Amino acid sequence: MEILVCVKQVPDDSVKVVLNGSGQPAIDKIAPVANAFDTYALEMAARFKEANGGTITAVSIGPDEFKTSLKNCLAVGADKAYVVTDASYDGSDSLATAYVLSKAVAKIEELEGVKFDIIFCGKETTDSTTALVGPELAEKLGVGVVTCVTELALNGDKIDAKQETEEGYNTIEVAMPAVLTINKPHYDPRYPTMKSKMAARRKQIPTLTSADLGTDASLVGAANSAVKTISLSEPTKKQAGIKINEKTFEETFAKAMAVMTEAKIF
Amino acid sequence: MAYIISDEAKDLLADVKKFCDKEVRQQCKEYDISGEFPKEIYDKALEIGLSAIEVPQQYGGLGLDHITCAALFEEMAKADAGFYTTMSASFLALTPVLLVGTEEQKKWACNKLVEGGYASFGLTEPMAGSDASNVKTTAVKDGDDYILNGRKCFITNAPVADFYVIIASTNKSKGVAGLSAFLVPKGTKGLSTGKHENKMGIRTSITSDVIMEDMRIPQSARLGREGTGFITAMKTLDMSRAYVGCGAVGIAQRALEEAVEYSKTRVTFGKPICQHEAIQFMIADMDIKTETARQMVAHALTLQQNGKPFSRESAIAKCYAGDIAVEVALDAIQILGGYGYSKEYPVEKLLRDAKIFQIYEGTNQIQRAVIAKAAMRMRK
Numbered sequence: 001m002e003i004l005v006c007v008k009q010v011p012d013d014s015v016k017v018v019l020n021g022s023g024q025p026a027i028d029k030i031a032p033v034a035n036a037f038d039t040y041a042l043e044m045a046a047r048f049k050e051a052n053g054g055t056i057t058a059v060s061i062g063p064d065e066f067k068t069s070l071k072n073c074l075a076v077g078a079d080k081a082y083v084v085t086d087a088s089y090d091g092s093d094s095l096a097t098a099y100v101l102s103k104a105v106a107k108i109e110e111l112e113g114v115k116f117d118i119i120f121c122g123k124e125t126t127d128s129t130t131a132l133v134g135p136e137l138a139e140k141l142g143v144g145v146v147t148c149v150t151e152l153a154l155n156g157d158k159i160d161a162k163q164e165t166e167e168g169y170n171t172i173e174v175a176m177p178a179v180l181t182i183n184k185p186h187y188d189p190r191y192p193t194m195k196s197k198m199a200a201r202r203k204q205i206p207t208l209t210s211a212d213l214g215t216d217a218s219l220v221g222a223a224n225s226a227v228k229t230i231s232l233s234e235p236t237k238k239q240a241g242i243k244i245n246e247k248t249f250e251e252t253f254a255k256a257m258a259v260m261t262e263a264k265i266f
Numbered sequence: 267m268a269y270i271i272s273d274e275a276k277d278l279l280a281d282v283k284k285f286c287d288k289e290v291r292q293q294c295k296e297y298d299i300s301g302e303f304p305k306e307i308y309d310k311a312l313e314i315g316l317s318a319i320e321v322p323q324q325y326g327g328l329g330l331d332h333i334t335c336a337a338l339f340e341e342m343a344k345a346d347a348g349f350y351t352t353m354s355a356s357f358l359a360l361t362p363v364l365l366v367g368t369e370e371q372k373k374w375a376c377n378k379l380v381e382g383g384y385a386s387f388g389l390t391e392p393m394a395g396s397d398a399s400n401v402k403t404t405a406v407k408d409g410d411d412y413i414l415n416g417r418k419c420f421i422t423n424a425p426v427a428d429f430y431v432i433i434a435s436t437n438k439s440k441g442v443a444g445l446s447a448f449l450v451p452k453g454t455k456g457l458s459t460g461k462h463e464n465k466m467g468i469r470t471s472i473t474s475d476v477i478m479e480d481m482r483i484p485q486s487a488r489l490g491r492e493g494t495g496f497i498t499a500m501k502t503l504d505m506s507r508a509y510v511g512c513g514a515v516g517i518a519q520r521a522l523e524e525a526v527e528y529s530k531t532r533v534t535f536g537k538p539i540c541q542h543e544a545i546q547f548m549i550a551d552m553d554i555k556t557e558t559a560r561q562m563v564a565h566a567l568t569l570q571q572n573g574k575p576f577s578r579e580s581a582i583a584k585c586y587a588g589d590i591a592v593e594v595a596l597d598a599i600q601i602l603g604g605y606g607y608s609k610e611y612p613v614e615k616l617l618r619d620a621k622i623f624q625i626y627e628g629t630n631q632i633q634r635a636v637i638a639k640a641a642m643r644m645r646k
Contacts, residue, residue, distance in 0.1 A: 071277075191281070191284075191285055191310070191313075191314045192281055192314070193313065193314045193315045194278060194281075194314060194315035194316070194318070194319060194328055195315055195328060197277065197278060197281055198274065198278070198328060201274055201277065
């Protein structure tokens with residue numbers, strides 16, 4: 001089983017982001033971390049590998065500093081990692097990013113002499129939260145995709161994926177190769193062990209550039225992206241909610257109804 | 267970071283901090299009240315390898331230098347000093363094995379910790395604490411075996427240990443020169459542990475008596491030559507002292523951070539109390555003490571790392587850090603006022619945790635005796 005996990009390094013999402021004077025997110029003092037959904041994807045991939053065998057490769061598009069997150073990936077399940085770095089990719093929207101990723105998939109397959117069976121992505125990143133890259137990557141690769149996966153199992157040459165929806169969940173069978181985008185499962189990603197961390201630090205992470213990938217310069221970067229950011233605004237501040245936690249479910253429900261009736265919601 | 271460590275070590279430290287913040291810091295509050303051993307926290311800690319940070323590389327460990335270990339231990343102590351005590355006590359027991367053990371004994375004991383085990387160092391007895399030479403436990407030769415009888419007390423990790431290092435008398439008439447050290451695996455017939463001590467602080471660490479009743483062990487379980495047990499134990503304590511200091515520094519650092527945090531939000535006389543000079547000077551003194559203790563720990567460990575004499579410096583580090591941990595915790599309580607005295611806030615626990623650092627692994631009176639002897643020698 002050949003597995004690829006796409007990882008993006010994002011500003012620590014536990015820190016509140018505000019806009020700076022020029023209307024850009026003030027993120028330079030926020031520690032970079034691997035996108036939380038990508039860490040769930042890697043954990044799910046690692047468990048899948050432990051159950052079914054195989055190799056996990058992690059890939060990231062971004063500056064050389066993204067190797068920090070990739071080293072962490074190498075300590076918690078990834079066997080290899082690549083970073084795709086090119087100034088011309090800066091400001092790419094999700095479609096351009098998916099295009100670059102699709103070229104990276106082809107290049108890594110060529111370099112490693114493998115074909116990826118499953119490509120794991122987080123369902124979205126915690127910085128831009130578009131949730132588009134995974135499905136767009138599947139489109140570019142011409143393979144199936146299941147979004148918001150919380151569980152998966154190998155079923156012959158197919159995958160049974162449990163997809164979380166607003167109402168419940170769907171169980172979807174998908175042929176490999178496929179792209180899966182991962183939602184938060186019921187478990188947490190493992191911690192690196194002291195030993196795996198030290199070993200990971202010594203592993204080499206090759207860098208791929210636009211020359212290696214052979215990307216078309218007219219399809220990447222801010223100027224060639226279909227989505228243009230006109231301006232950013234901070235989320236409106238919500239009023240603090242009230243917590244209703246009575247002794248029994250019935251009492252809690254009655255209290256909630258009373259509160260909402262009083263507020264003339266009904 | 268106040269310790270000068272490599273980028274790799276900083277990375278490990280960040281991981282340990284993340285682990286402690288998420289899995290230890292808050293969770294230990296509940297166990298501090300119940301006094302229960304938080305097995306599920308320790309299982310996770312052992313899984314990521316925190317019990318083996320000091321195991322040498324040739325025995326499957328990480329081969330970290332002393333200063334890096336100190337930084338990691340301080341972080342553990344900052345989260346919970348009981349947690350730190352459990353983790354470092356295993357290494358206290360490994361130290362005599364590394365000092366005088368055979369290659370086979372070293373491999374065996376290191377492997378136990380690398381695989382995620384615990385260990386206990388058994389020197390203290392009801393009548394042999396500071397007066398460690400007054401050990402009553404006996405080891406009588408019987409053919410190719412020894413038969414041990416006696417009782418050790420206040421033994422950290424005893425109920426969960428995978429192995430014990432026991433100091434026992436092989437020749438009563440020789441006094442301290444008749445003491446020997448033994449490496450005892452758990453489950454040895456005749457070995458049992460007493461009830462868990464209900465302690466004032468470090469309540470997440472597990473402590474009990476170790477009882478030996480006609481416990482038969484082979485001669486191959488002896489560590490070093492017969493009669494070298496006391497020297498081995500003293501060398502072990504010499505080496506571990508600075509590490510005890512870094513646990514105390516962790517408590518002091520936590521107390522300082524809690525006090526600073528509170529002083530920024532608590533308003534009196536129209537401004538946050540951190541803007542009152544009375545509080546600022548207390549905070550400055552807390553920081554001076556904490557950093558001084560940390561640097562003494564680092565100095566003692568640097569001497570040790572470089573093969574230089576370190577007994578005096580280790581004793582100073584342990585003694586000073588233990589004393590200031592209590593003082594700084596007291597000051598943190600004072601800054602938090604009534605809240606500091608309340609169990610709702612974390613600082614009263616820090617004081618209860620800090621007190622043991624003036625007592626265990628050589629009381630601070632014993633440390634002062636060591637320091638005084640060294641000082642008098644220097645003046646000759």
